[in-house]
Amino acid sequence: MPTSTLIRRARLVPVRTNAAPDSPVDIRISDGVVTEVGADLRPGPDDNVLDAAGRWAVPGLWDAHVHLTAWAQSRAKLDVSGTASALEVTRIVADHVASLPSPWQGGAIVGYGFRPATWPAAPTVAELDAVSGAHPVILGSADIHTGWVNSKALALLGVGPRTGPLLEGEWFDLQPAVARLTAAGGDADLMLRAAVADAAAVGVVGVVDFEMAANHLDWPRRFDAGIDQLRVRPVTYAEHLDDAIAAGLRTGAEFSSGGGLLTQGSLKIFSDGSLNTRTAYCCEPYADAHALESPRGQRVYSLAELEALLTRGRRGGFDIALHAIGDAAVDQALTAFESTGTRGSIEHAQLIRLEDVARMRALGVRASVQPGHLLDDRDVTNQCWPDRADRCFALRSMLDGGVELALGSDAPVSPLDPWGAMAAAVHRASGDDDPWNPDESLTAAQALAASTDGQGTIVVGSRGDVVLVDEDPLRSTGSTADTAHLLRNIGVAATVVAGRVTHLAM
Numbered sequence: 001m002p003t004s005t006l007i008r009r010a011r012l013v014p015v016r017t018n019a020a021p022d023s024p025v026d027i028r029i030s031d032g033v034v035t036e037v038g039a040d041l042r043p044g045p046d047d048n049v050l051d052a053a054g055r056w057a058v059p060g061l062w063d064a065h066v067h068l069t070a071w072a073q074s075r076a077k078l079d080v081s082g083t084a085s086a087l088e089v090t091r092i093v094a095d096h097v098a099s100l101p102s103p104w105q106g107g108a109i110v111g112y113g114f115r116p117a118t119w120p121a122a123p124t125v126a127e128l129d130a131v132s133g134a135h136p137v138i139l140g141s142a143d144i145h146t147g148w149v150n151s152k153a154l155a156l157l158g159v160g161p162r163t164g165p166l167l168e169g170e171w172f173d174l175q176p177a178v179a180r181l182t183a184a185g186g187d188a189d190l191m192l193r194a195a196v197a198d199a200a201a202v203g204v205v206g207v208v209d210f211e212m213a214a215n216h217l218d219w220p221r222r223f224d225a226g227i228d229q230l231r232v233r234p235v236t237y238a239e240h241l242d243d244a245i246a247a248g249l250r251t252g253a254e255f256s257s258g259g260g261l262l263t264q265g266s267l268k269i270f271s272d273g274s275l276n277t278r279t280a281y282c283c284e285p286y287a288d289a290h291a292l293e294s295p296r297g298q299r300v301y302s303l304a305e306l307e308a309l310l311t312r313g314r315r316g317g318f319d320i321a322l323h324a325i326g327d328a329a330v331d332q333a334l335t336a337f338e339s340t341g342t343r344g345s346i347e348h349a350q351l352i353r354l355e356d357v358a359r360m361r362a363l364g365v366r367a368s369v370q371p372g373h374l375l376d377d378r379d380v381t382n383q384c385w386p387d388r389a390d391r392c393f394a395l396r397s398m399l400d401g402g403v404e405l406a407l408g409s410d411a412p413v414s415p416l417d418p419w420g421a422m423a424a425a426v427h428r429a430s431g432d433d434d435p436w437n438p439d440e441s442l443t444a445a446q447a448l449a450a451s452t453d454g455q456g457t458i459v460v461g462s463r464g465d466v467v468l469v470d471e472d473p474l475r476s477t478g479s480t481a482d483t484a485h486l487l488r489n490i491g492v493a494a495t496v497v498a499g500r501v502t503h504l505a506m
Helices: 068-074 088-097 126-130 151-156 168-173 176-184 188-201 214-226 238-246 305-316 328-341 356-363 372-376 379-386 395-400 418-427 446-451 480-488
Strands: 002-010 023-031 033-038 045-050 056-059 060-067 107-113 139-142 146-149 204-209 231-234 267-270 320-324 343-350 366-368 403-405 466-469 492-497 500-504
Touching: 002 267, 002 305, 002 466, 045 500, 060 418, 068 176, 068 188, 068 446, 088 107, 088 126, 107 204, 126 139, 126 146, 126 151, 126 356, 139 176, 151 343, 168 176, 168 267, 188 204, 188 267, 188 356, 188 500, 204 492, 238 267, 238 305, 267 305, 305 320, 305 328, 328 356, 328 446, 328 480, 356 372, 356 395, 372 379, 372 418, 395 403, 403 418, 418 446, 418 480
Parallel strands: 002 045, 002 056, 060 204, 107 139, 204 231, 267 320, 320 343, 343 366, 366 403
Antiparallel strands: 002 023, 023 033, 056 466, 139 146, 466 492, 492 500
């Protein structure tokens, strides 16, 4: 079996620096690290030789925020995205129920993707009951913050009768049970293997997994089962923190299973909700606050409670991944980071006061952002936050202000596709739409640099993670729309993780 990989005739793409050779070079990876970069390197007897034939080489791409099991299982779920009302969803459910064989042995019908924020009325349990017959039905919203469930599924999940959807904390607590019901219709590991292969096919070498589960137990088992084609940095949640600490884990610690590819991530904490549920915690009331019980959204914890959680994580050796979508939540998050001396990231930072950028930089707090969300949330932002839309997804302001950006997808909220995320960050629009706040656009080089987990131009000492693409992703184009088109359609010819080829299409 080859112990090293030699990539021949690759053109290096400059990342985080302008330094890159003008001519193609060879790249040798040994023991998971780049050990040589130069022209005409001699193959060794144990080398696996991969001829790039002049293709462009970039460091391996990361998705800094995914729910990998939910993403894997979403491909087996009923797709109710793109619907504009509860009626449209129930028609899809009714048609699906009518198509099922009788008797049906597949368990619950599980779907995803609805976005009720702009619907004329909130969905009800009775509407689902009317079209689902004897079948339990569980529908998850696109932003993962809402569950619309019929009466039979409520009983199956151990939830009492209700008239409307399950929201946030209550819905989050049910995710392990929902995942088990989803897996009942197919092999969970088989779905995950397919998702990992698809990730490799778009150049992904690593993910930060935010699945709401006992990740410190699930991922070692998966690696032992051979699901080991990418680096994984699983987070933990407060309910599993003590068990993770007892197992000797802390942020950055390698698991004994994983061969160096599996390392413990941060402690994930929710500090507010989401825009689509109107629970993102804001400094000012929502524009449609007349319909809201909490006109500025909701915070999950008081400042004292949040500080206690951050302190608990810091004492256990954990960085903090702090979910904050509204500007008041970001403000409170930064106060908690400062008062507790913890390190980590703000996840999402969707709406931010521009004066808080300097605070993020001073504290060294990273912004883990999902550009794909700006394509999905444009309409609801115009409805809920029209007076502050210019401060949404302030990517360029944060980067220019010295804040480190890490791009992700929040899959299944957006597809696990780093090129799509980069395209959204560059053009800030889809289709023929005009860009949304184009002053906050990133360049292709900036978006790429925010997608490599801190890795720069491939040099000796770099991680042995390399992606070969058919075109130069930094090629000059006529407009941001053209650049976005280039990025979305770039061909990934090969993906290499720690010297191991995980995808090959050449």
